[in-house]
Amino acid sequence: MDRYQKVEKPRAEQPINENEIRITSQGRMRSYITYAMTLLQEKGSSEIVFKAMGRAINKTVTIVELIKRRIVGLHQNTSIGSTDITDTWEPLEEGLLPLETTRHVSMITITLSKEELDTSSIGYQPPLPADQVKVSTDFEYDGEGSPTARGRGRGGRGRGRGRSSRPAPGNGYAQDEYEDGGWDGPGGYPRGRGRGRGRSFRGRGRGNYNNAPYMDAQQDTGGYNQESPRGRGRNFRGRGRGGYNNGSYMDNQQDVGGYNQESPRGRGRNFRGRGRGGYNNEPYMDTQQDAGGYNQEFQGRGRGRGRGTRGRGRGFRSNRPNQAAEGETQTTKISLVHFWFSLVKMNHEDVDILIVGAGLAGLTTALSLHRLGLRSLVLESSESLRITGFSLSLWPNAWRALDVVGIGNTMRQTSTLIKGFKIASLDTGLITSEQAIDKDGKFKGYESRSVMRSDLLEIIVNELPQGTIRYSSKVVAIDELGPFKLVHLADGFVLKTKVLIGCDGVKSVVAKWLGLQTPISVGRSVIRGLAEFPGGSSFDPMFHLNFGGGVRFGFLPVEDKTMYWFCTFPPSQVPTYEKDWKVNPIKMKQFVLNRINKMPQEAQDVVKRTTLSNISCAKLKIRLPWNVLFGNIVKDNVCVAGDALHPMTPDIGQGGCAALEDAVVLGRCLGEAFLKKQSEYDDDEFERIKKGLQKYGKERRWRSFSLISASYCVGFMQESKWTLMSFLRKVWFSSYTSTAFLKMTTFDCGNLVC
Numbered sequence: 087m088d089r090y091q092k093v094e095k096p097r098a099e100q101p102i103n104e105n106e107i108r109i110t111s112q113g114r115m116r117s118y119i120t121y122a123m124t125l126l127q128e129k130g131s132s133e134i135v136f137k138a139m140g141r142a143i144n145k146t147v148t149i150v151e152l153i154k155r156r157i158v159g160l161h162q163n164t165s166i167g168s169t170d171i172t173d174t175w176e177p178l179e180e181g182l183l184p185l186e187t188t189r190h191v192s193m194i195t196i197t198l199s200k201e202e203l204d205t206s207s208i209g210y211q212p213p214l215p216a217d218q219v220k221v222s223t224d225f226e227y228d229g230e231g232s233p234t235a236r237g238r239g240r241g242g243r244g245r246g247r248g249r250s251s252r253p254a255p256g257n258g259y260a261q262d263e264y265e266d267g268g269w270d271g272p273g274g275y276p277r278g279r280g281r282g283r284g285r286s287f288r289g290r291g292r293g294n295y296n297n298a299p300y301m302d303a304q305q306d307t308g309g310y311n312q313e314s315p316r317g318r319g320r321n322f323r324g325r326g327r328g329g330y331n332n333g334s335y336m337d338n339q340q341d342v343g344g345y346n347q348e349s350p351r352g353r354g355r356n357f358r359g360r361g362r363g364g365y366n367n368e369p370y371m372d373t374q375q376d377a378g379g380y381n382q383e384f385q386g387r388g389r390g391r392g393r394g395t396r397g398r399g400r401g402f403r404s405n406r407p408n409q410a411a412e413g414e415t416q417t418t419k420i421s422l423v424h425f426w427f428s429l430v431k432m433n434h435e436d437v438d439i440l441i442v443g444a445g446l447a448g449l450t451t452a453l454s455l456h457r458l459g460l461r462s463l464v465l466e467s468s469e470s471l472r473i474t475g476f477s478l479s480l481w482p483n484a485w486r487a488l489d490v491v492g493i494g495n496t497m498r499q500t501s502t503l504i505k506g507f508k509i510a511s512l513d514t515g516l517i518t519s520e521q522a523i524d525k526d527g528k529f530k531g532y533e534s535r536s537v538m539r540s541d542l543l544e545i546i547v548n549e550l551p552q553g554t555i556r557y558s559s560k561v562v563a564i565d566e567l568g569p570f571k572l573v574h575l576a577d578g579f580v581l582k583t584k585v586l587i588g589c590d591g592v593k594s595v596v597a598k599w600l601g602l603q604t605p606i607s608v609g610r611s612v613i614r615g616l617a618e619f620p621g622g623s624s625f626d627p628m629f630h631l632n633f634g635g636g637v638r639f640g641f642l643p644v645e646d647k648t649m650y651w652f653c654t655f656p657p658s659q660v661p662t663y664e665k666d667w668k669v670n671p672i673k674m675k676q677f678v679l680n681r682i683n684k685m686p687q688e689a690q691d692v693v694k695r696t697t698l699s700n701i702s703c704a705k706l707k708i709r710l711p712w713n714v715l716f717g718n719i720v721k722d723n724v725c726v727a728g729d730a731l732h733p734m735t736p737d738i739g740q741g742g743c744a745a746l747e748d749a750v751v752l753g754r755c756l757g758e759a760f761l762k763k764q765s766e767y768d769d770d771e772f773e774r775i776k777k778g779l780q781k782y783g784k785e786r787r788w789r790s791f792s793l794i795s796a797s798y799c800v801g802f803m804q805e806s807k808w809t810l811m812s813f814l815r816k817v818w819f820s821s822y823t824s825t826a827f828l829k830m831t832t833f834d835c836g837n838l839v840c
Contacts (some may be wrong), residue, residue, distance in 0.1 A: 090185060105131050109138040109146045126157055128201070133199040139169075142193045144562045149329040150196050158219045160198045164562045164576060165208035167193045168599055192599070194563045194574075196570070206591045207599035211576060215816040227318050257718070317437035381533035392765055437463045439756065440573060442596055444471060444555050446478075446539075447745035448589030449540040452554055453491050454753025457838055461551070463574075463581070467560040467590075471547065474538045474701070476616040479504070479629070479739040480746075481821065481831040482533050487746035490540045490837055491753075493545055500545075501535035502643050512634030513517045521710050532831065534629075536644045539742075561590070564599045564724075569772045571724060585756065585775055586724045589745075592707055594730035602726070605707040605733045608798060610654050610735065613674050613703045615696040617649045624688065632689075637681045638737075638801075639694050649692050652736070653678045653705065654801070661780025706735045706801075711794045719790075720783035722777050727752055732790035737801035738827055740753045740793050748786060750835040757838060789833065796830060 102108065107122060124132040138146035154160050168190060174187040197203065203210055439455060441448045444466035452462045456776035466472065480488070480501070488494040506522035523532050547555065564586070565575040573581045592605050608809070625643055632639045636659060641651035678693050708730060719726055734741055752827020757779035759771070 089179050089182060090177055093176050093193040095174075095204075097331055103135070106134055106135045106137065108147065109136055109142045111141040113142075115145060115149055115152075119152055122149070122153055122198075123156065124158075126153075126198075129669065132201055134708065136198070137560055139193050139195070143192060143194050143565060143574055144334060144578070144580060146194060147162065147562065147576070150198065151268075151578055154214055155219055156221060157223065158216055159200060159213045161201070161203045161213055161814045162209075162211040162716045163197045163199075163203045163207050163589040164211070164560075165195045165207075166209075166563045166595060167195075168564075168601070169193060181573065182737060185372035190566065192563050192565045196562075201402060208595075211387060212559075261536045289358075294438050302788065307547070348789060355538075367446055382663065394809070397532065423544035434580050434582065438760070439463070439585045439587065439588045440571075440581055441589055442561055442573070442586065443590035443594075443728070443730070443747075445591060445728060446742055447748055448732070449543060449550070449555075450487070450491060450746055451587060451589060451727060451752050452753070453546055454749050454838060455548055455756060456550060458757040458761065459493060461759065463579075465553045465559040465561060466555055469558050471543060472554075473543065476539060476614060477642075477644045478510070478539050478542065478742040480535050480537060481739065481743055483740075483831050483835065484746045485533050485535070487743075487750045487835050490750050490835065491549075494547060497542060498535065498538060500541045502627055502645060503535040504534040504536060504629055507629045507631060510630070510632045510685075512637060512639060512682060512684060515689075532828070533761075536650065538641055538644055538648075544569060547714045561595045564596070569723065572610050574675055583781075584723060587752065588726040588730045589728045591773045592733045593727045594673070594726060596724065597730045598727045600721050600726065601723060602717045602719070603710060604714045608706050608708055608735060608737070608801070610656050610706045610801065611703060612652055612654045612706055613701065614650075614652045615675075615678075615693065616644075616697040616700040616704075617651065617692050619649065619695065622646055623649055624642075630689070632682070632685060634707065639682050639685075641689070649695075651692050651696070653681065654736075655681070669703075671701040674701050674703055704750070707733050708735060708794055709733050709799060711791045714790045714794065719787060720779045723771045723772065723779065725752070725782060727786075731786065732794055734794045734797040735801045736797070737828060738793070740797065740830055744790070744793055744829070747833065747835040750838065751785050752782050754836065754838050755779060757787075792803050793830065798829075 102512065105125060107118060122134055122136075125134050129606065136146050138152060150162065169188045171191055173187050173189070175187065177517070205212075289484055439462035441452055441462055441464045444464050448464050452464050455462045480497075485494055490499055504523070504765060508517055509519045509521075510517045523534060558577075559579075560576040561573055562576050565572040565574065567582065569581050570584065572587045573583065573586065575581070586596060588594050588600075590596060594602075598604070621689045623643060623646075625641075627643050629642045630640055637653060639651070639653045643663065644650050659681070675693060675696065679690060682690055682693065714732060719731055728745040729741065731748065732741075732744060734744075755778040756775070758781075759774040762774060763771060
């Protein structure tokens with residue numbers, strides 16, 4: 087792009103609320119924290135909102151965590167999004183055409199409030215315990231580099247840090263707006279003028295490496311990718327971290343291996359250096375253990391901006407060792423220093439395959455990869471394995487998948503074999519049809535079993551290597567670093583991954599990042615329950631289905647002494663004055679009993695025996711089929727699976743079965759990408775990953791489309807109150823749906839290895 091220049095766009099006027107703070111990657115953390123605390127403590131604001139884009143997201147999460155640990159009782163709500171920014175480039179040479187480039191930029195909004203926020207929001211976090219909050223008004227860290235005490239200017243002839251896209255001489259500071267094209271940003275890089283230490287042209291800080299791009303993975307992801315004439319960076323004749331007079335520099339977080347080239351007149355951290363002062367000509371070690379200060383006497387000379395005498399940057403303001411090393415009491419400042427390091431400098435990890443969501447799809451995908459010898463990491467936002475729902479009906483397609491991953495026989499031992507269907511009318515209580523699946527007929531040889539969801543998940547977890555699942559890991563943002571994906575967690579931790587798989591359910595963060603539309607309500611809800619029969623139930627192992635009046639009620643045995651039941655219905659069935667009934671299990675239970683009052687007493691006993699703690703209610707949602715067909719279910723090295731891909735109604739019992747199919751197909755496609763024998767003709771690894779996920783998307787797109795469509799249509803016909811539909815349901819529905827349903831269960835997901 088050196089033959090093009092970026093066309094500056096007119097700034098869009100966007101109003102900013104009084105309690106809104108927009109974080110940029112150039113702004114000082116101290117300034118943001120001070121302003122936020124002023125709003126909350128002095129100006130009486132009950133709520134503040136932080137907004138950030140791109141490289142500023144990590145800084146925003148860190149700022150919020152620091153504020154929460156200084157003010158008691160702050161509720162937090164986090165929401166994420168993304169936007170595409172188009173840049174126009176005009177050629178500097180004749181014969182070239184103008185170009186347009188599009189960047190996919192992540193966005194984050196974090197709300198801190200003294201009052202309780204919406205606790206049902208996926209991004210809600212309650213206030214920290216009071217013992218984790220240290221109230222203090224003394225905060226000196228400014229968020230630039232190492233957070234140890236800063237002696238800038240106090241040793242004489244100090245140099246300010248001008249950081250602006252406009253001239254800011256001396257010690258002046260002018261905030262540079264967001265440079266990724268959002269808000270009011272000019273799109274350029276700050277140019278420190280005068281004697282300031284800006285990061286680009288004529289800057290004396292972290293300029294380029296002799297005009298090579300500089301990569302700061304923690305905060306400035308993507309690097310400074312403009313040419314920097316006379317840039318004085320870290321190498322030859324550099325005035326920042328260059329030189330070292332052949333002393334090795336070790337920075338475990340970013341610059342492992344040091345700068346091992348000779349640097350004549352390098353003004354770095356060694357003899358007469360202008361960086362961080364000399365360590366008596368000893369190599370400089372910047373490791374995680376150095377956060378508490380450097381306890382040797384420094385010998386910075388001349389106009390050196392090191393940490394010794396007359397230090398102009400980050401020194402201890404005296405020509406003596408750090409007093410903290412001599413046993414003096416640590417202050418709140420040093421405590422915050424250590425905390426900052428734990429959040430920012432030590433919060434990075436690389437993984438090959440990252441799975442978001444420890445549900446059925448996520449855990450089975452991890453197991454599929456494990457069977458191929460591939461290690462993955464599964465993130466779960468809750469503190470322990472979360473079990474939603476009570477029972478699953480698994481059909482032949484699901485058992486094929488379980489056999490492929492090696493747990494089919496184990497699961498059969500804890501499941502109940504279903505021998506057929508009984509269909510009855512809720513209006514009369516009479517059985518209208520009955521179909522066996524273990525005898526001669528169209529269902530012969532079809533294996534259907536009911537299992538406890540908790541049993542299935544626990545068996546999968548026991549097969550995974552220790553440490554595969556990481557709990558209390560809520561994803562708040564997704565960013566890009568070249569071909570890698572950066573996943574930001576609520577605690578400030580950042581994971582860099584080659585492959586990102588979203589198995590995080592209906593409210594999927596990954597699906598939202600891919601641009602998939604939010605699942606919509608189908609206008610029906612479901613109440614589920616689990617009844618206990620200590621002495622055993624008298625029901626045969628059959629699937630009992632009952633229709634009538636727009637309601638569908640069903641139940642089946644899960645174990646000898648346990649019965650699972652459900653009731654689906656439209657909102658019109660609920661009186662308008664019952665506003666809180668969906669969170670009141672007593673009213674839920676009574677609602678179901680009122681709808682099945684014409685059923686035999688033994689059927690009503692299934693609901694009556696259910697304890698209130700075993701009753702739940704949820705709205706039924708689906709992803710629009712055409713959104714799956716034409717949307718981005720796969721993009722480069724990111725994809726979705728399970729309910730994050732194909733949320734559907736439970737009317738054909740294929741939600742869990744399809745998730746198991748996804749896991750096997752995805753494991754096979756990624757196995758081909760990672761385990762393929764490389765030769766001189768092979769594409770690089772990321773290209774193989776991209777092709778593998780495209781293959782997965784091609785296999786699962788039409789399958790997901792057909793499952794979502796079929797489940798919705800079956801549910802509509804089952805619960806419709808139209809007279810014609812009611813007649814067809816009694817005469818024709820059973821035969822039609824059984825044939826269509828059989829086709830759905832014959833799908834073969836294949837093996838893990840082709």
